[in-house]
Amino acid sequence: QVQLVESGGGLVQAGESLRLSCTASGRAFSNYAMGWFRQAPGKEREFVAAVNWSGGSTEYADSVKGRSTISKNYAKNTAYLQLDSLKPEDTAIYYCAAEPSFGLIVQGDRYTYWGQGTQVTVSS
Numbered sequence: 001q002v003q004l005v006e007s008g009g010g011l012v013q014a015g016e017s018l019r020l021s022c023t024a025s026g027r028a029f030s031n032y033a034m035g036w037f038r039q040a041p042g043k044e045r046e047f048v049a050a051v052n053w054s055g056g057s058t059e060y061a062d063s064v065k066g067r068s069t070i071s072k073n074y075a076k077n078t079a080y081l082q083l084d085s086l087k088p089e090d091t092a093i094y095y096c097a098a099e100p101s102f103g104l105i106v107q108g109d110r111y112t113y114w115g116q117g118t119q120v121t122v123s124s
Contacts, residue, residue, distance in 0.1 A: 002026045002113040006096050009118030012086055016122075020081040022096030022115055033101040034072060034079040037108055038092035038120075045108055048094070049081055052104040059106050064090075086122045093117040 008020040022034070035050040049070040050059045058070050069082040079096060097111035105111060 002029065002032070002098055004096050004098060004113055004115035006094065006115040006118040009094060009120045011121045011123065014087055014122055014124050016086055017082065017084045018086065018120060020083065020094055020096075020118060020120070022079040024077045024079075024098060029077055029098055030074055031100055031102065032098045033103060033105045034070070035097045035105055035108070035111060036070060036081045036094060037097060038094045040092040045095070047106050047108065050104055050106050051079065053102050057104045059104055083120070086120075088122045088124045091120060091122050093119050
C-alpha cells in the first residue's frame with residue numbers, strides 16, 4: 001500500500017507561484033509513475049501533469065504548459081508540482097496520484113493510489 005499526502009496549497013493572487021508537494025509513505029516510490037490532477041467546483045477532474053518513474057519524461061496539460069514543472073525527489077519520497085503565473089482559472093483542489101509503472105500515465109483511471117487533495121485558490 002502507498003499513502004499519498006499533498007501539501008502546499010493556499011490562497012494566492014494572480015501571477016504568483018505555488019509549489020505543491022506529494023509525499024508517499026508505505027513503500028518507496030522509485031518505480032512509480034506520478035501524476036497531478038485537479039477538480040474545480042462543478043467541473044470534472046482534469047489532468048494537469050505527469051512524470052514517469054525515473055523523472056526523465058514529463059507531460060503537461062495545455063492549460064499549464066510553460067508555467068508548471070513536475071518533478072520527483074527520491075530521497076524524500078516526494079513529488080512536486082511547481083505552478084507559476086497562476087490564474088484565477090487554476091483555482092481547484094489538486095490531487096496527486098501514483099501507479100507502479102515504468103510508463104508515463106496521463107489518464108486518471110489508470111492510477112491506483114490517490115491523495116486527499118490540497119486546495120489552491122487564485123484571486124484576481
